Amino acid sequence: MKAVEQVPCPCCGSDDFSPWAEELGFFAVRCHGCALIYVNPRPLTAQIDSAVRTGVHGEDATYLDVRTRRVGAKIDLYRTVFDKMFVDVWRGGKPISWLDIGAGNGEIVEAISAIAPAGSQIGGVEPMEAKASRARARGLKVATSYLAPDHSKVDFVSIVDVFSHVPEFHDFLATVRSVLNPHGELFLETGNLADLDQRGDFPGELGLPDHLVFAGEKQIGMYLSRAGFEIAAIQRVRVDDTIYFAKSIVKRMLGRPYTIRLPYTSKYRQIRLRARLVA
Numbered sequence: 001m002k003a004v005e006q007v008p009c010p011c012c013g014s015d016d017f018s019p020w021a022e023e024l025g026f027f028a029v030r031c032h033g034c035a036l037i038y039v040n041p042r043p044l045t046a047q048i049d050s051a052v053r054t055g056v057h058g059e060d061a062t063y064l065d066v067r068t069r070r071v072g073a074k075i076d077l078y079r080t081v082f083d084k085m086f087v088d089v090w091r092g093g094k095p096i097s098w099l100d101i102g103a104g105n106g107e108i109v110e111a112i113s114a115i116a117p118a119g120s121q122i123g124g125v126e127p128m129e130a131k132a133s134r135a136r137a138r139g140l141k142v143a144t145s146y147l148a149p150d151h152s153k154v155d156f157v158s159i160v161d162v163f164s165h166v167p168e169f170h171d172f173l174a175t176v177r178s179v180l181n182p183h184g185e186l187f188l189e190t191g192n193l194a195d196l197d198q199r200g201d202f203p204g205e206l207g208l209p210d211h212l213v214f215a216g217e218k219q220i221g222m223y224l225s226r227a228g229f230e231i232a233a234i235q236r237v238r239v240d241d242t243i244y245f246a247k248s249i250v251k252r253m254l255g256r257p258y259t260i261r262l263p264y265t266s267k268y269r270q271i272r273l274r275a276r277l278v279a
């Protein structure tokens with residue numbers, strides 16, 4: 001039996017919601033207060049923690065393995081993304097400190113290391129041992145841990161595809177704030193699922209219960225402003241191109257629950273934003 005508990009909306013605290021999707025026996029609901037989408041009932045905190053550290057969720061019918069391999073193409077992609085979005089930082093030429101939170105196999109740490117000025121301190125924290133040790137094997141400074149409030153202070157943090165894994169993002173951002181220098185900044189990337197009208201508008205699996213929370217731009221803004229951040233730059237990247245279309249047809253043929261949508265018709269976007277602490 002799954003050990004789960006009813007939880008209020010992790011963004012606005014409302015108890016009022018309606019069903020939105022079901023996957024692997026878990027339910028995602030839409031908050032009536034702020035329109036966030038979140039898993040409710042939710043696995044107990046101890047189970048979430050265990051899955052995050054081992055990369056394995058549940059057993060039998062609910063089994064899900066998320067110990068993904070290193071993706072070399074991610075390094076090139078994020079080199080380009082960070083090169084553009086933080087061009088003023090690189091032009092400044094001064095050494096910086098950067099911490100990637102939920103560093104996975106170290107791809108982001110590697111990307112930043114390639115473009116940061118000489119003398120910069122680039123590292124990461126990753127609670128899943130299988131991934132963190134893979135990053136260390138490549139010579140990267142990635143510790144097997146969650147972000148600790150007493151982590152040494154840094155100038156920048158990146159949080160890439162982490163948001164949906166964090167049950168209580170208000171608490172998480174408070175910890176991020178505590179490790180940032182006074183003029184610190186963050187880079188956050190997540191999908192905008194809560195901006196979609198219905199489940200079928202997202203052409204893929206939701207990844208429940210590995211993913212617990214889905215925001216849109218409004219809810220991300222609510223989380224950031226409560227933690228004292230203001231958005232300095234934002235990019236909205238569509239993923240439903242013709243290659244994605246072809247892949248979703250293949251996955252559908254393999255029996256995966258993909259909704260086939262014509263390319264360039266989905267409102268789904270990857271949101272990439274740069275935010276800074278309000279003085």
Ligand SMILES: [Zn+2]
Pocket residue numbers: 009010011012013014031032033034035036
């Ligand atoms: Zn809410």
